[in-house]
Amino acid sequence: MIVLDLAEIKALMDHMAASNLTDFVYQDGQTTFKLAKKSNLPAATSSVDVRPVAATTQSKKVLKAPLVGVFYTSAAPDEPPFVKVGDVVTVGQTVGVIEAMKMMHEVKAEQAGKVTQVLIGNEQRVGFDDPLFELD
Template sequence: MSEHVVQSPLPGVFYTRPVPDQPPFVEVGSVVTAGTTVGLVEVMKQFAEIKAGESGTVTAIHAENESIIGPGDGVVTIEKD
């Protein structure tokens, strides 16, 4: 099987959860589809969803919650189905 690294489309602050008191969008071992939200990136109080882009299983999460990321930075790795 091959891997797909989900990359941030924008620079900003990466969030692994929709709100602080809820569980993360995905965890290692989560099964996702191409349309699954894997995180949010905030730029100037605007939030953009980052989608998986491929179906498969999450094998790694590269960005920590509330970390600064740049465009093209890998945030999640998915082992494709």
């Protein structure tokens, strides 16, 4: 189940506007979340189709980007990602790297939990507080 607030939806729209991506669809059971960029309109007019989400007793935790830059899932292209779905992370553990102003900055987990979803791809631009990982 996906639970997003308006700020997170806006962040996803901003990512689409800055990329060549024209459609994004997430499906989980009966929940469907779709973003579509209309090619003949400015990106600011992208449409959002969010269907109702049933209430959940479990609250998901989200690890967010601490700064603006390019996100890397591993220390080098030939190395495995710092974390993947199913991994358990601890507070202070490195979960990625963000390149900002030609410097590499480690992204450390501010919360502990099991990674249930990776919300960003390797070498994608991120903004401040953009969601990176979802934890249980």
